[in-house]
Amino acid sequence: MNAPLLDRRAILKASLVGGAALVFDAKVALAATPGAKATTLNAHIRINPDNSFVIGAQNPEIGQGIKTMLPMLIAEELDIDWAQVQIEQTIANEKVYNGQFAGGSFATPTHFLPMRRIGAAARQMLVKAAAAKWSVPEDSLTTGSGKVIHAASKRSATYASLAVDAAKVPVPDLAKVPLKTPAQYKIIGKSKIGVDTPAIVAGKPLYGIDVVQPGMVYAAVEACPAYGGTVGSFDADGVKKLPGVIAVVPINTSYDPKIGNDAIAIVATSWWVANEARKALKPVWNDAEARQYSTAGFASAAAAQIDKAPQGDLVKKGDAEKALAGAAKTVTAKYDYPFLAHATLEPQNCTALFQDGKIEFWAPTQNPAPGRALVAQMLGIPAEAITIHMTRIGGGFGRRLSNDYMAIVAQIAKGVPGKPVKMIFTRTDDLRHDVFRPAGWHSFTAGLDAQGRLVGLKDHFVTFGEGGKPGTGAGMSGEFPAALIGDVHYGVSYLKSNVPTGYLRAPTSNAMSFVFQSFLDEVALAADLDLAEFLRRTMGEGRFIEPVKGVTGEFDTRRARAVIDKVCAMAGWKGREGGNGKGRGFAFYYSHRGYFAEVVDVTVNSGGAVHVDKVWVAGDVGNQIINPINALHQVQGAVIDGIGQATAGQKIEIVNGSGNRTNFHDYPLPRITAAPAEIVVEFVPSDNPPTGLGEPALPPVIPAIANAIFAATGKRIRSLPIVPAQLV
Amino acid sequence: MTTTLSVNGQMRQVDSDPAKPLLWVLREDLNLLGTKFGCGMALCGACTVHIDGKATRSCVTPVSAAVGKKITTIEAVAATPAGKKVSEAWTALDVPQCGYCQAGQIMTATALLTDKPKPTDGEIDAAMTGNICRCATYVRIRAAIRQAAGLNEGTAA
Numbered sequence: 001m002n003a004p005l006l007d008r009r010a011i012l013k014a015s016l017v018g019g020a021a022l023v024f025d026a027k028v029a030l031a032a033t034p035g036a037k038a039t040t041l042n043a044h045i046r047i048n049p050d051n052s053f054v055i056g057a058q059n060p061e062i063g064q065g066i067k068t069m070l071p072m073l074i075a076e077e078l079d080i081d082w083a084q085v086q087i088e089q090t091i092a093n094e095k096v097y098n099g100q101f102a103g104g105s106f107a108t109p110t111h112f113l114p115m116r117r118i119g120a121a122a123r124q125m126l127v128k129a130a131a132a133k134w135s136v137p138e139d140s141l142t143t144g145s146g147k148v149i150h151a152a153s154k155r156s157a158t159y160a161s162l163a164v165d166a167a168k169v170p171v172p173d174l175a176k177v178p179l180k181t182p183a184q185y186k187i188i189g190k191s192k193i194g195v196d197t198p199a200i201v202a203g204k205p206l207y208g209i210d211v212v213q214p215g216m217v218y219a220a221v222e223a224c225p226a227y228g229g230t231v232g233s234f235d236a237d238g239v240k241k242l243p244g245v246i247a248v249v250p251i252n253t254s255y256d257p258k259i260g261n262d263a264i265a266i267v268a269t270s271w272w273v274a275n276e277a278r279k280a281l282k283p284v285w286n287d288a289e290a291r292q293y294s295t296a297g298f299a300s301a302a303a304a305q306i307d308k309a310p311q312g313d314l315v316k317k318g319d320a321e322k323a324l325a326g327a328a329k330t331v332t333a334k335y336d337y338p339f340l341a342h343a344t345l346e347p348q349n350c351t352a353l354f355q356d357g358k359i360e361f362w363a364p365t366q367n368p369a370p371g372r373a374l375v376a377q378m379l380g381i382p383a384e385a386i387t388i389h390m391t392r393i394g395g396g397f398g399r400r401l402s403n404d405y406m407a408i409v410a411q412i413a414k415g416v417p418g419k420p421v422k423m424i425f426t427r428t429d430d431l432r433h434d435v436f437r438p439a440g441w442h443s444f445t446a447g448l449d450a451q452g453r454l455v456g457l458k459d460h461f462v463t464f465g466e467g468g469k470p471g472t473g474a475g476m477s478g479e480f481p482a483a484l485i486g487d488v489h490y491g492v493s494y495l496k497s498n499v500p501t502g503y504l505r506a507p508t509s510n511a512m513s514f515v516f517q518s519f520l521d522e523v524a525l526a527a528d529l530d531l532a533e534f535l536r537r538t539m540g541e542g543r544f545i546e547p548v549k550g551v552t553g554e555f556d557t558r559r560a561r562a563v564i565d566k567v568c569a570m571a572g573w574k575g576r577e578g579g580n581g582k583g584r585g586f587a588f589y590y591s592h593r594g595y596f597a598e599v600v601d602v603t604v605n606s607g608g609a610v611h612v613d614k615v616w617v618a619g620d621v622g623n624q625i626i627n628p629i630n631a632l633h634q635v636q637g638a639v640i641d642g643i644g645q646a647t648a649g650q651k652i653e654i655v656n657g658s659g660n661r662t663n664f665h666d667y668p669l670p671r672i673t674a675a676p677a678e679i680v681v682e683f684v685p686s687d688n689p690p691t692g693l694g695e696p697a698l699p700p701v702i703p704a705i706a707n708a709i710f711a712a713t714g715k716r717i718r719s720l721p722i723v724p725a726q727l728v
Numbered sequence: 729m730t731t732t733l734s735v736n737g738q739m740r741q742v743d744s745d746p747a748k749p750l751l752w753v754l755r756e757d758l759n760l761l762g763t764k765f766g767c768g769m770a771l772c773g774a775c776t777v778h779i780d781g782k783a784t785r786s787c788v789t790p791v792s793a794a795v796g797k798k799i800t801t802i803e804a805v806a807a808t809p810a811g812k813k814v815s816e817a818w819t820a821l822d823v824p825q826c827g828y829c830q831a832g833q834i835m836t837a838t839a840l841l842t843d844k845p846k847p848t849d850g851e852i853d854a855a856m857t858g859n860i861c862r863c864a865t866y867v868r869i870r871a872a873i874r875q876a877a878g879l880n881e882g883t884a885a
Contacts, residue, residue: 063826063863193822200827201818203762203802207828210761218756272752273745345766345774345862346828394764394828395862427767629822633865637825640864664771664860672856675866 042171043096044074044118051146051160053080056090058097059107060366061196062396063637064694065630066107068195070115072627076187077119077179079143080159087195092368092388102366102393103401103503105592105692108626112690117174124172129165130157182624191629196392206392208364211351213420217246218271219412221423222278223253223263223433226657228498229287231261238280239266244273248281249415253433254378254407255500265412271424290657293498295339295439298654301495302441302462306334310460310491312468315478315551318487323456327447331526335444335515337720339652340437340504340645341659341667346394347430350405353420354413358385363406364393371403375410397641398503402435428662435502436652436659438464438474442515452527454538456487464501465494471501478552479512480590481520481538483545498657505638506695509591510645513699514706514720517587521707522716530575531586531707532564532597555590559620559686563597564588566618566684571599576711581605583712587703594696595620595684598639600676602708608724610647612674612705615639617681619697622690625683635681635697642701644670647722731791735760736804746792751775753791754801762802762831766860773859776832777801783839802831810841810876817876825863833859837873846877 046054055074061067071087094100099110123143130148131138134155142149149156159166182189196206205212224230236248245268250261264283268274324330351362359379365371368388376383393400409423425433440463447456459479464471470492482488504510517531524534542558567573567586577584581604588597601613617635625631644650648668652659661667706717715727733740735758742757749768754760754777763786766774770785777786778800805811814837817823824830833856840847840855847855852873861869874880 063824065825193819194824194827196827197822197824198819200824200830201815201834202806203760203831205761207764209765212759212761270748270752270756272748272756343862344828345764345772345826345860347765393826395826397862424765427769633822633825633868636867637864640866644864663767663769665769669772669860669862670864670866671858671860672866672869673853675864675870679867 042118042122043090045078045122047160047163049160051158052084052086053078053146054086054088057087057195058090058100060100060102060368060390060393060396061089062102062366062393062400064102064634065194065627066102068192068630069627070107070111071195072187072192073112073115074119076185077116078123080146082187082192084146089390089392092372092390094369094372100368101401102396103398105594105695108690108692109593114174116179117177120177120179121172121174124177125166125169126159126162128169129162133157133162133165188626189624189628192627193629207346207394208351208362208391209346209349209394209424211362211391211422213351213353213362216351216420216422217267217269217416218274219265219267219409219421219423220271220274220278221251221263221265221408221425221429222281222283223429224285224287224290225432226285226287226290226498227500228256228259228290229262229285229657230259231264232284232286234264234281234283238282239277242273242277242280244269245277247416249412251408251411252378254374254404257378263408265408265415265423267412267416267421271422275426287657290498293657294655295653298439298495298497302336305493305495306441306443306460306462311493312491313489314461314476314492315482315488315490317482317551320456320458320487320489323487324445324447324458327455328450329448329526330445331448331523332443332445333519333522333718334442335519335718336441337439337511337514339439339499339654339659340650341431341434341652341661342397342399342504343431343667343669344395344397344399347425347427348399348405349422349424350409351420351422352409352413354410354417357381358387359410359413360387360389361406362389362391364391364400365403365406366393366396366398366400367403371406374403374407378407379410379414397505398507399434402502404433427664431652431661431663431667432659434659435472435500437504437507437510438471438501440474440511444519446519446523448523448527452529454481454485454523457481457485459490461490461492463492463494464497464499466496468494470494471497473501473503473507476508476512478548479516480555483548483552483555484538484540499654505641506591506698509589509695509699510642510702513587513589513591514702517589517700517703518706518717521703521710532568532573533575535564535588536561559595560588560590562684562686563595563618563620566682567597567599567616570618570680570682571616573599578708578711581712583708583710585704585706585708585711587700587707589696589699591699592696593621593691594693596697596700598700598704600701600704600708602705602712604709604712604727608727610705610709610722610727612643612647612676615676615679615701617679617697618684619681620684620686621693621696622688623685624690626690631683631693632681634693636679638695638697639679639701640670640675642698643674643676643705646702646705646720648674649721649723651721731795733791733794733799734797735799736801742791744791747790749787750777750789750791750794750799751786754786760801760803764828764831766829772829773832773836774829776835776859778805778835778839781839781842783836802835805835805838808838808842811838813876814838814841814872817872821868821872821875823865823868823872825865829859829861833861833869837869837876841873841877846879847873
């Protein structure tokens with residue numbers, strides 16, 4: 001692993017002000033002499049004597065391209081060439097680096113300005129140093145390719161030659177430092193391949209699972225299959241006598257720290273040995289209560305609840321009951337979707353060394369700061385005693401926002417102090433001990449007036465939660481089109497569950513898009529319209545709709561309409577089209593600040609198998625695509641991820657209190673044969689700051705497929721996953 | 729017991745249980761970490777290596793079954809003519825997202841092009857269907873194989 005950019009001899013101290021902007025404190029004395037060693041200009045930039053530049057990539061890389069993109073922003077404003085840049089992953093340090101997590105498609109909107117300001121501030125300090133050195137006005141100087149240039153005297157100086165003087169320049173006010181105009185961009189908007197791509201192709205060790213530390217041992221974990229069950233007894237002696245086994249350590253997985261130990265770790269000289277030794281463990285669990293929960297039980301409880309009055313209100317505006325009673329036509333339907341796993345291809349793993357009351361991690365975490373807090377709590381040590389090195393991550397999708405693997409390996413490491421230990425889940429462990437996308441049930445009624453206009457909408461959402469609060473990832477906000485019509489009632493009821501839930505890529509939206517955009521297609525049909533036209537009419541005139549706190553979010557009908565119109569033009573959308581097993585579907589969804597409309601063509605064969613043939617995507621994520629090649633890749637991947645959720649057969653069932661899927665034969669991921677022949681992507685720029693792309697392209701594809709299947713077969717999909725039995 | 733393996737052109741000795749899967753011998757005993765663990769049941773292809781040139785799932789191959797055979801891993805595949813073309817195309821098209829599956833993808837693609845230098849689109853999909861990419865880089869996997877094969881446009885399946 002690379003040394004942290006902020007070493008003890010860092011010549012500038014970086015600190016956070018107001019939790020947002022980085023400032024540089026130049027009071028710390030210089031430690032370097034010119035040309036002798038690299039100069040650390042701030043917490044993100046180090047200038048090498050050869051005038052190459054190390055830029056710290058501060059956010060976790062899960063395949064979203066952030067390790068390339070954030071340094072692009074710094075390099076742009078520092079005004080250096082991309083070929084001069086080397087990139088290092090920084091250490092996790094929430095006191096130095098703001099917003100150091102991969103989630104919610106937040107990194108682009110959070111960091112677009114701050115990262116540029118960091119580069120621009122460093123550039124300004126270098127310019128000031130040159131101005132002082134040459135006794136010329138700052139505004140007579142220009143920069144480029146890592147040099148300051150004084151054209152009038154034909155002088156130039158490399159940044160490296162100015163770095164030590166620059167480090168003495170007072171750090172400028174980041175909020176006021178001048179930034180380039182888009183016309184001046186040389187890096188932003190130009191495609192850059194992933195910084196790690198050559199190393200990945202060469203098979204270099206980059207991931208958490210690849211970490212090797214001197215004297216490292218390995219751990220496998222047997223956790224109680226039923227969530228909430230605890231350790232009763234196990235054959236510690238039988239395991240310990242096996243060759244290669246070093247220790248047996250009961251632990252708590254951290255899903256519920258209050259219940260005591262719910263898992264047993266085996267430490268051995270080899271992970272394969274540790275995992276094989278699980279066969280001798282003979283665990284007995286205290287899990288009678290946990291085993292009562294099941295998918296069948298949840299489904300019957302939901303069915304019993306959904307026709308009753310909701311337990312609470314999520315959105316209640318106007319008088320939906322009255323509007324529906326007076327409607328010329330009403331449409332009703334029930335929808336549901338299952339628990340899903342994340343199934344990152346790199347199974348959950350983590351490496352840690354516990355020594356002298358301190359712990360050091362090599363962690364594939366999407367969210368290190370809460371991991372630090374969790375470990376501090378679980379081990380009873382101060383946060384300052386925890387060091388977290390961030391590794392490249394073999395897929396996140398929200399799974400690694402939960403830091404259970406850190407808590408697990410921390411307890412194991414404490415059980416074998418002085419030995420670095422690498423804990424790895426098997427695929428079965430990974431599918432069973434996930435924080436699942438929660439299942440959910442919806443019962444809708446919509447009303448149309450005589451002109452086919454949407455005049456009222458009701459949804460009873462049955463989800464998981466307790467005490468009137470949803471479980472993690474199990475809530476719902478004021479889903480579209482609540483903000484657009486006057487009479488709306490979204491009610492909610494909660495089921496008790498033992499199942500750990502969490503955030504899956506485009507959380508809540510991946511499910512809500514399916515139920516709302518599929519149901520609205522039914523409503524559009526009742527109005528004799530296609531969904532695209534029905535949405536245009538429902539949205540009405542172009543306007544920005546202000547958010548209503550706790551009810552509905554902001555929404556811009558102009559941005560929505562622009563992507564809807566664009567995708568219809570791209571695909572040659574002519575309204576409802578299909579039959580004889582071929583059909584075309586449309587859907588729109590706004591999530592994670594991105595507006596996306598998508599059209600898909602599907603084929604449904606006589607056996608009920610669905611294939612997505614082609615997809616068109618129009619998206620608005622603001623006025624600037626930062627790294628076009630990666631933006632395209634994120635959209636392509638999100639689309640096929642959605643195709644997988646819809647058609648690959650993904651579904652976790654709870655049996656005896658535990659997820660029952662064990663590997664990729666019973667939890668299938670989309671394979672190359674599921675990929676459409678073509679995914680056509682166009683971005684529709686709008687006058688808004690750039691926003692993230694890891695998530696918002698995914699939600700619309702799922703209802704677009706369901707709507708295309710209806711066009712192809714006349715069969716309405718109201719339950720995921722889509723399986724042949726629904727279509728024959 | 730001591731086992732001698734031919735890995736990437738070198739004879740390597742390991743002290744291992746003969747039942748230990750080749751994947752874990754490569755990763756733990758030989759420090760060749762490019763070959764990845766994904767499923768342990770030959771379902772995802774992340775662990776694909778070449779044994780005597782044939783794409784093989786190392787997670788279900790006991791090390792004893794690899795004795796006396798030539799093992800090639802991702803770390804050395806670019807030294808083969810097809811592997812070089814595949815690796816270059818993979819980089820040029822920026823195929824990886826998270827990248828975790830890509831060693832297996834490259835090994836399978838290299839075996840395909842060694843066997844069939846000009847595969848049809850149908851043959852590409854058929855050869856690659858055992859390799860899961862959770863990020864779904866499939867559009868570029870197809871394109872990179874076509875580029876490595878010198879097929880600029882798709883051929884009929």
